[in-house]
Amino acid sequence: MTPEEVAAATALPIAMLGSKYYFSETTNAALAEAGFSGLSGYVGGRGGVLGDVATDVVVSAFALFSPSFIEMGWTQTKEQGTPTDAAAAFAEGLGRWAAETFGHLDGLADFAAAARAVFDATNPMSQPLYAGWRAMPVPDDPAAATGLALKILRELRFGFHVHGLSAVGMTPVEAVVAQLGPEQAQMFGWAGPFPDPEPLKAIHQQAEEITTARMNEVYEAIDADQRAHMAATVTAIAAVVLG
Template identity: 75%
Template sequence: MTPEEVAAATATPVGALGRSYFFADVVRETMAESGFTGLPGYVGARGGVLGDVTSDVVVSAFALFNPAIVEMGWNQTKEQGSPPDAAAAFAVGLGRWAADTFAHLDGLDEFAAATRTVFDAAVPMSQALYAGWRAMPVPDDPAAATALSLQILRELRFGFHVHALSAVGMAPVDAVVAQSGPQQAQMFGWSEPFPDPESLKAAHRQAEEITSARMNEVYKAIDASQRAHVAATVGAIAEIALG
């Protein structure tokens, strides 16, 4: 499998899996056990790897969200505990989700090893969330290690995508509307009126092409058989978790 093929095969399911596990019951329950509920279950869980920073740092890293909702979630995280503890609790919950969802799959050790090679080669450049998750301890359990790799892959591509959106001159709200529509923009904290999605499609396609090109490059760190295994494993997990 070529770098282009694995990048194309994994982009959509990795993003969709993230939307699934962040809001999975077992992850929410694990976060609550550590005292994190509500917005900190996402903002603190995802952003806690940045450390005990000001909300401006987290707003910048999240990029596509209305700053007010990120600031609110970050302040609530600090009220409920420390941001690093929120990220650690999320990582535990992520491992539990993996155990419940796909621990029976073969080849998880190989997947985790192949993706770690990708991460070792992909040096972060203005990708704070990717850098933070890349630095998280890798669990010994193969399923938990695989789930962590899914989260790191998600942040790796997200970081490249934010770079690409900036390169084509897309505002955050425009990027969300172009990709997912006005309803998703509202979920990200933005308010009407929204621009016509069709008027934004060309610029967004250009940003996606730039993002894909960057992902193609990082997958050159592993060989064709490893790339095929990464794609197959992501596909198998997505089939189980997303139906």
């Protein structure tokens, strides 16, 4: 399998899996056990790998969200504990979720190893969330390690996408509206009136093409058999989790 083929086969499922582990009862239970709830579960759970940094740093890393949304979540995180503890709790919940949902699948250890080879060869360039999650301890359990790898791959593509959006001159609001629509922009904390998404879609597609090209490159770090295994494993996980 070529780098282009594995990138194409895995991009959408990995993106969609995020909505499952972010909102799973298992992940949220792990966060609650550590004292985190509400927006801190997402903002702190995801951004806690950045450490105890100023809010502006987290706003920059999350890129597409309203600053007020991120500020609220980061404030809640610090009221409920430390950002580092929030990220650790999220990682624990992610591992439990992975073991419960697709831990019965074969080949997970090989998937996690191939993904780690990709990460070892892909140095972050203005990709703080990818860098932070790449530095998290890898669990011994193959399913938990695979869950972490899926999270890191998602953050890697997100970082490249932010680069692409910047290259084509899109604002955060324009990017969200173009891809997801005005209703979802509100979920990201933005308030209207929103721009017409139609004229923005062609520009957003240019950013997607930049993102895809960069993701194609990272899979050059592993061989064709490893790429095929990664694609097959993501497909199998998506079949179980997404249906």
